[in-house]
Amino acid sequence: MDWGQIFTNAAGELLSPVTAAYALAAIGISVHFGYAGLLNFGQAGFMAIGAYAFVVPILSFDAPLWLAFLSAILASVLFAFLLGVPTLRLRADYLAIVTIASAEIVRYVVSTTGLTAVTGGATGLSGFNSGFTAINPFPDGVYGFGPWTYTENQLWIRVFGWSLVILASILVFLLMRSPWGRVVKGIREDEDAVRSLGKNIYAYKMQALILGGVLGSLAGVIYVLPRAVQPTNYGTTLTFFIWTMLLLGGAATVFGPIIGAMIFATLLTLSDSILRGLISADIITFISGTQAGQIRFMIIGAVLMLLVIFRPQGIFGNKKELSFNV
Amino acid sequence: MSDTIVTHPLVVGEVGPGCKKVDPIVVADNVTRTFGGLTAVDVAHVEIPRGAITALIGPNGAGKTTFFNLLTGFDKPNTGDWSFEGHSLARVPAFRVARKGMVRTFQLTKSLGRLSVLQNMLLGATKQPGENMFTALVKPLWRKREEEITAKAEELLARFSLDAKSDDYAASLSGGQRKLLEMARALMSDPVLVMLDEPMAGVNPALTQSLLGHIKQLKEEGMSVLFVEHDMHMVRHISDWVIVMAEGKVVAEGPPDTVMRDQAVIDAYLGAHHDTDLGEMTGANPVVEAKEAAAKVAAKKEGTV
Ligand SMILES: Nc1ncnc2c1ncn2[C@@H]1O[C@H](COP(=O)(O)OP(=O)(O)OP(=O)(O)O)[C@@H](O)[C@H]1O
């Protein structure tokens, strides 16, 4: 078993584009659940919308990169609107049900064979990354050190992804310290109280839903930029990964989603490599490699439960401000 | 009552349930609300006088809170129309009602526990441009208004003896303090009509005195007040006008002394002993009576066994 390799892989995961995508999606959920009290269990749907709305225009219409980004943003605004219009006037649980179902609908729609010409069906889409690498400002070469050694293209996607994460964090920070954030945090707790003070609850909830959804959609773009689009990636598992990251770091905090994503992604890689290492070294003999992959998820489920029971506010959260009685 | 016609400076013509006011701020007609088979509110006509303190009293379940909810847009009526300052407000969403200057508090207090006391107050303010999502990003656009409303909030908090708690989470306040916070928060928007649902419930007697003073001061500042209250001393002490509801209907109204002498009101609500202090009611102490009755039953049982 090569422990050096295992830890190098795990450390590399800290700054990987996937981790950046996770962090961005978790910031989106933080806006939804942490600040506005909206239960969005369909963040994977928003990520899928972002990914497909970004890739399809490039492949089908030769759209320039900026237009592809705009398309991803607009598509998620529309999706948030569709989800919000019927549910935001109702109790919080309705949004939860609708989002979880809609995310699945999105996944099934993009993988139907009928749409293969556009979405690639079950195989997904690839070969759309050249536009992004073409605008790489970094000259050819090798950058970084140790586990964080990158080619110019690997560096570019990381710089781009994490810049988006930082920008999103600043945006959310600015919003949440403002009077807008005050109204949203009031709604999280008691809609009627805020309504009695003359605020249009529905409009605020819609704005929060859209903002978090757009962040989820951008996360979907970052997620696919260095690879291909795979419809199977956007299942409910992805949504619950992101929830775990958010709760781990602390909802309604600035650094919570980022640190939560980093810890989670690292642990995921670490546990996977260790389990596989132990199996290939014949130390663990009673399970196979594929089963090891499943066991990870059982461990994650248990971690999520323990977290909610013993530290509901996460690593950074303030217990007085946030607990689970939303 | 005698058959002489009773008049009052707030009223046009004769005083009685549904009587016309000289200068009404709210006029409601035919307002009904049913829950299944139960008619919670069935008000044929009622007018709330402007610039006065009006008490809405009635037994538990009379429909006072439901009527409040209807007027403020928190509940939808089965039938009915009402106007506020001459504009029809029936079926207008709650937040628009509040913006028009008709602000209410809740019987079950709704302070926002996970915001600080000061933040609760600031939420009550109006015309804060920073409440717009885009303006919110640029602090200079809303900083000045924030300073103004913070000063105002601090002044109100001092008035309600909550200034020491300003930075605490509202969840750490006691029940009575939350009532005070909710009332102070409602005043942040300079309302035209303040509607208080049992403002004194759970507030200690010493503070009640100063709260009464505050409510009177609201009137002096030109606001109209409509409040629901079960404490008859308070009703007698500060209200200019009393409206009595029972089983959803307005059954009596008039100035406090007259209403409290009205036999129908006494029967429906106040009870025979409403004028006596509990301490003086030696002969009619229900607790003692109940105990005595229980003792008799126990003695009988022992005899038979
Ligand atoms: N949401 C509801 N669903 C069903 N019945 C209701 C509802 N709200 C109120 N009621 C009924 O309507 C009637 C009036 O209730 P309401 O709360 O208005 O009384 P109230 O006069 O405010 O009483 P209290 O002095 O105890 O606060 C009661 O019989 C109550 O049971």
Ligand SMILES: [Mg+2]
């Ligand atoms: Mg009531």
